[in-house]
Amino acid sequence: MRSGRRAVVVVCDSLCADLVTPDVAPALAEMRAQGADFASARGVFPSTTRTSSASMATGCLPAAHGLLGNTMVLREQGALVRLSVGKPDFLERLRRATGRTLRRPTWAERLARQGGAIVMSNVSPGAAYLQDPDGFGHVYHRAGSRGPGGVALTDGLAIEVGAAGDRAMTDRFCREVLRERAPALAVLWLSEPDHTAHGVALGSGEHLAMIAHADACVDQVRRTVEALDPAGDEILLVACSDHGMETVERKIDLDALLVEAGWKRSRESQEVVVAPNGNAALLYFADEARDAIPALVRWLQDQDFTGRVFAGQALAEIGLPTEGPLGLALALRHDASANPHGVPGRSVSLLSPFSDSSPVGCAQHGGLGEHEQHPFLYLRGGGLRPGERRQPASLIDIAPTVLRHLDVAADGMQGRALQ
Structure with missing residues (x-):
């Protein structure tokens, strides 16, 4: 590393670029105007915080790093077990099941x-620890803070989730x-x-x-x-979000629908296991049930809650693995209609056994x-010229930009x- 050079990355979770306006977020709007604004920046799929965290940290898509959703x-x-990636013990279970945490x-x-x-x-906790799952640096989080080697830190982060924290x-x-x-890197x-x-x-x-709080x-x-760094030569400042949000139009219970249609014997049966990820679902299959994937794809495509279905090699188009128990991905139906406050974007969403948040009319x-x-992506300093950039950009470009x-x-x- 060149002497004196540093990088600082600030993430405003779930803030769509379209909602960065001078009246609500003046600091971000000013940074957009004065820095390098990557206006075509896009997230990853599923557009969840834990997947995004792993993609930002590794500079890779989910198929490469192996963390596929919230x-x-x-x-x-021998059993397919559905788990929340957000729990503090998930990484240890991932390590036991696969022999490693992230693959990159x-x-x-x-x-x-x-x-x-x-x-x-x-x-x-899961999203936080995915920044450094194997303890090479320091991670501070309210559920526990860790230093190099995974050693627990005594100077932890004693805060609560939300604005005050x-x-x-x-x-x-x-x-x-x-x-x-x-x-x-900070x-x-x-x-x-x-x-x-x-x-x-x-x-x-x-x-x-x-939004105003995050902006402050x-x-x-x-x-x-x-x-x-008044000259802006030594410190590269990255301000970004991991994804945006859409208004929940309605919620469906995909497990119940699959049982009702005969694709599953019961909610707990193993032939198909649904991993709900907000406005998307990943469906995993037991080996003996994989022959049913093409027919299930056709059934899903006929449902009024379906946006797009990906299976086989089409999974690679959205950055997901084509091998292993994952059989298909479902992106739920969405449209550009506005909510009562004039914010566009509505989507069908999934019920989840791990969360009761995001009721109809709220965000997911x-x-x-x-x-x-x-998401938004603004860069300041590090020799980057100010101005809007229309080149393709993604969350996976942030790490290589920082490392360069x-x-x-x-x-x-x-x-x-992106330099």
């Missing part, structure tokens, strides 16, 4: 001997991580506006207040970076809707540097 199915003792190295691993990485995150985390991040410890992942939006309408007063946190980081993500697949700034190899990453 909910996944693992083969444990993270930026924390690549920087372990090149200035190190410090992550502070206020989203789910984000604010306290940002204060500490700017004071301690940026000004005092100065790692090569990542701050805010819980808002995602945390609130799952329970309110997009564009409502409560939602806009949380970004502004605090930006002002700290500018004080440390996970699918292929235009507004959930349109730090003069560290990004070999094996599927993304490309």
Whole structure:
């Protein structure tokens, strides 16, 4: 790494680029105007926080890094078991089931001997730990904080999810991580506006207040970076979101529908196991049931809740593996109609055994809707010229961009540097 060079990444969870406006998010709007604005930036599929976290950290799509959703199915003792990736013990279960965590190295691993990485995150434990699942740097989270080697830290992050916790985390991040410890990579992942939006309408007063809150946190980081590097030559500042959100039009119970139509014997049967991911589902199949996939695809395509179905080699088109127990992916139906607050984008969504959030009329993500697949991505400093860029860009391009700034190899990453 070139002496003095650093990278700072701030993530506003679930903030669609279209909702970054000067009246609600003035700091982000100013950064968009004064920095490099990658207006065509897109997320990954499923557009969930845990998948996005792994893709950002590895610079790879889910098929390559192996983390396929907020909910996944693992083969444990011969059985297909549906699990929440957000739980603190998920990574250990993934390691036991597959022999590893992520299949590609993270930026924390690549920087372990090149200035190190410090992550502070206020989203789910699973999403936080996926930034550095094997303990090469420091990860601070309210469920437990870890240093190199996975050693528990005594100076943990004693906060709650939501705006107050984000604010306290940002204060500490700017004071301690940026000004005092100065790692090569510093990542701050805010819980808002995602945390609130799952329970309110997009564009409502409560939602806009949380966008403004996230904007204030970004502004605090930006002002700290500018004080440390007024010329903008040494510190690359990345402000982004992992995905956007869509208004829930209705919710379906896919397990119940599959049982009713005869595709499953019962909700607990193993021939088909559904992993709900908000506005999308991944369907896993027992070996003896895989011959049913083509017929199930045809049945799904006839349902009024279906947007698109992917199976076989078509899974590769959306960055998912074509081998293993995953048999098909379902993106639920969506359209561009606006909610009562004028925010476009509605989607059918799935009931989940792991969450009761996102009732009808509130916000959800996970699918292929235009507004959930349109995160914002602004870069400042590091020699990047200001202005809007229309070139294709993705979450997987952030890590190689950071590593190029730090003069560290990004070999094996599927993304490309945006400089």
